[in-house]
Amino acid sequence: MTDGTHDSRLDTADRYVFDRAWEREHERLAALEAVYDGVTLDRLAGLGVAEGWRCLEVGCGAGSVARWLAGRVGATGSVEAIDLDPRFADGHGLPNLTVRRQDVLTDPLPADAYDLVHARALLEHLPAREEALHRLVTATRPGGWVMVEDFDIEGAMAAAVARYWPVGHGELADRLYAALQAAFGNAGGYAGCGRWLPDALADAGLAEVGALVHAPVLPGGTPFLVLTLRQLRTPLLATGRITAQELDATVELIQRQEVRYMPNFMVTAWGRRPSRPDRRTGARTPG
Numbered sequence: 001m002t003d004g005t006h007d008s009r010l011d012t013a014d015r016y017v018f019d020r021a022w023e024r025e026h027e028r029l030a031a032l033e034a035v036y037d038g039v040t041l042d043r044l045a046g047l048g049v050a051e052g053w054r055c056l057e058v059g060c061g062a063g064s065v066a067r068w069l070a071g072r073v074g075a076t077g078s079v080e081a082i083d084l085d086p087r088f089a090d091g092h093g094l095p096n097l098t099v100r101r102q103d104v105l106t107d108p109l110p111a112d113a114y115d116l117v118h119a120r121a122l123l124e125h126l127p128a129r130e131e132a133l134h135r136l137v138t139a140t141r142p143g144g145w146v147m148v149e150d151f152d153i154e155g156a157m158a159a160a161v162a163r164y165w166p167v168g169h170g171e172l173a174d175r176l177y178a179a180l181q182a183a184f185g186n187a188g189g190y191a192g193c194g195r196w197l198p199d200a201l202a203d204a205g206l207a208e209v210g211a212l213v214h215a216p217v218l219p220g221g222t223p224f225l226v227l228t229l230r231q232l233r234t235p236l237l238a239t240g241r242i243t244a245q246e247l248d249a250t251v252e253l254i255q256r257q258e259v260r261y262m263p264n265f266m267v268t269a270w271g272r273r274p275s276r277p278d279r280r281t282g283a284r285t286p287g
């Protein structure tokens with residue numbers, strides 16, 4: 001909501017908790033990338049993304065992961081980046097990167113097509129996350145990799161996040177994370193989604209499933225959570241779990257240069273689509 005009279009969340013059929021039309025949304029997405037890209041890109045490199053791969057980046061946001069993939073796969077590879085709102089990833093000038101508007105839940109995706117399908121901070125927003133994950137898996141070629149990443153700030157994990165807030169402010173953090181959980185839920189999202197990912201990948205038929213849980217501790221003044229709380233002010237207050245004064249105090253606190261705090265736990269999970277057995281011998285073809 002930008003002016004108190006228009007809520008662009010209502011313009012689309014989806015119930016995304018963030019307002020895509022917020023004037024600082026591009027800046028907020030870039031701030032998210034600045035915090036999380038390090039682990040994401042390390043893990044993608046660890047999966048072996050290399051020259052010639054065909055990749056799909058889903059819910060590409062401001063596009064840093066898509067641009068990194070395009071550099072990695074080179075001229076013989078290709079990257080397709082899709083988002084309901086692809087404006088912020090456009091204009092990259094890279095010949096092997098295509099950016100387009102596409103809904104992961106309703107628009108067609110090719111089957112058995114990609115060496116890698118990646119989505120970060122997407123499934124946690126989708127009420128139909130199981131269906132979305134199924135679509136990502138189906139789009140991956142046999143032998144290819146799926147990597148998905150989502151936050152886990154539910155229950156005990158929210159309490160653990162609060163432990164890494166400045167001494168004396170744990171209660172404020174507890175209130176904030178209760179409000180964030182409720183705001184995600186009210187919009188059809190799931191603040192504990194990260195916890196769900198490893199089993200969901202295995203249940204979707206993937207092999208070699210692995211996961212890691214990571215949690216950055218940020219210096220005060222880091223823009224990501226500040227911008228996120230500004231953007232979510234209306235839905236957070238609507239939960240009744242935090243007051244306007246408490247929210248203002250939180251935003252003021254995490255901008256102080258001398259503090260450190262943890263914004264959330266991020267779960268990075270990956271799995272490989274089994275290769276097809278050879279019809280004659282029953283042996284699995286290499287990926």
Ligand SMILES: C[S@@+](CC[C@H](N)C(=O)[O-])C[C@H]1O[C@@H](n2cnc3c(N)ncnc32)[C@H](O)[C@@H]1O
Pocket residue numbers: 014016020029032033058059060061062063082083084085102103104105119120121122125
């Ligand atoms: C929180 S942002 C994360 C952006 C990026 N993946 C990152 O981690 O830097 C979620 C993105 O998913 C997009 N999105 C939400 N629902 C979608 C859908 N049904 N299909 C495609 N993209 C969607 C949003 O527009 C937004 O750009």
